Amino acid sequence: MAKNKHPKGLMILFFTEMWERFGYYLMLGIFTLYMIAPETAKFAGLGMSNMEAADIYGTYLALVYLTPFFGGLLADRFLGYRRSIYIGGLFMAAGYIGLSIPNSMMAFYISLLLIILGNGLFKPNVSVLLGKLYEKPEYEHLKDSGYNIFYMGINIGAFVCNFVAAWLRLSYGWGWAFAAAGVGMLIGVLWFAWGNWRVPEIKEADKISPKRENDLSLARIFTVLFLPAFAAAAIGWIIPNNIFGSDSNDAFIFFCLPVLYFFFNTWRTADKTEKAPIAALLSIFGVVIIFWAVFHQNGSALTYWAKNNTDRELGPKMEVVINTIASSEEVSTVPRERQITGLHGESLGTEQGPSYYFDNYTGELPQGNLDGKPDDITEQEWAQIKDGSKSSFGKLVLWPTELQASINPFFVVVLTPLVVAFFAFLGRRRKEPSTPGKIAWGMLISAVSxxxxxxxxVMSGNGADKASVAWLFGVYGVITVGELCLSPMGLSLVSKLAPRRIAALMMGGWFLSTAIGNKLSGVLSGMWDLFEKKSNFFLTNALLTAGAFLIILLLLPWLKRVYNEHVHH
Known part of the structure; x- marks a missing residue:
């Protein structure tokens, strides 16, 4: 597929989103680590408990995907897409840089608020603007592949940032890492501004659709939507005895209820020609909640698996590289007396044999020690370390758990060209699935993953033995194929079916379904410790996703009919 067939604005929006996602995922990768890091550590954190950090993390992630609904509404009715992107980008940059301010909880919470609001203005409107670039007849048939290419930009940023974050936080401290996220966001805004100057078609695509006579004003929307939503959230927060596990969960679910009613009312009052496409989109939104509920466990359940159930010991060659770039601490290799060393050189005991150092790349203190044994190595491994038969250059070094978050974006970058080429191959033979069909395939493949x-x-005895890291690459490899069939196709479907006057609002609806899924992923991951057999936990995810696939399969004939009637005239 020749590059010049796509609109020139694609590369502008590609790199704008790449830099925005670089900052977003850099912050996300170290967010929990920062909150639970001790205040007395070399680079002081906030000293929160795991429970406190998890609650803030889950609420933040849900709100980040909820505010695009409001940002889309403002862009459709008032700000326009480009202005929303500028304001949102600057808000997010300010928020990331604000997180670098040490020892200030006020700065911490204000910074999170800025990031949440900024993402709401930025995220949906970049996606909508991309869709509008493909509305010209010569580009329309390339829209799906355009969104796949755009999605690859997202994941280039998500892949690189984890390495940058780890290096900066270990070498210079948390503040430098958070500030780097802000710098990345500013680069994205400057690139977008340059692109607006160089590529006039971006400005041409930024047109606010004319209002209908019965469209609500912003003041009316605030009265009938925002106020009820925040009032419902307040009720959810203050009611005694949590319904959904925590005050933040209750507040979020209650907040969503008026928003969901608003979408229902949007469908109910739509013109006859708009009802079917809006209904189709709302149906897709409802089903993909399950996809996000299981997919976003990569930051929770799969992280637990990577940390506690995966063999993370580095080989000698990798160890030398990691220690060179990421650790300035000297580790003794006294041959006769073993020195069991913690994060800052504190002794965890001595024994005869070669010395070792636990996890000196991540800088995480061993937790739950039993006679000096870190709790994420088995008794057999501990015995081998003690008798000197299992050590590399006299040290035990584990690759950092957080780097498993880069496996998924790595596969997105590698597999996107293959998926685009495959659908192009089918298209030339007139066998390419429709966009709703691709979403159905994505759900099925995700269930299989x-x-x-x-x-x-099962192969690791449900935690009795350490599993190979190859299993993580396997699950991410398969689920990434499903993701590429589903997530960018969802963005494409919204841009195709949404009535022009509410295009950004419906894109916000897509991100609203992501927000609800994020919250549910936290609920599901919270059951991790309740499953003695982890195979049953993963099987539950497979069955949930398979159920969502069956629902889409039943809706597919209707979805295809609506799609053909409103997209292919």
């Missing part, structure tokens, strides 16, 4: 982890759990 969890069977990889079922096999991993």
């Amino acid at each position: 969890w069977l990889v982890m079922v096999a991993a759990a």
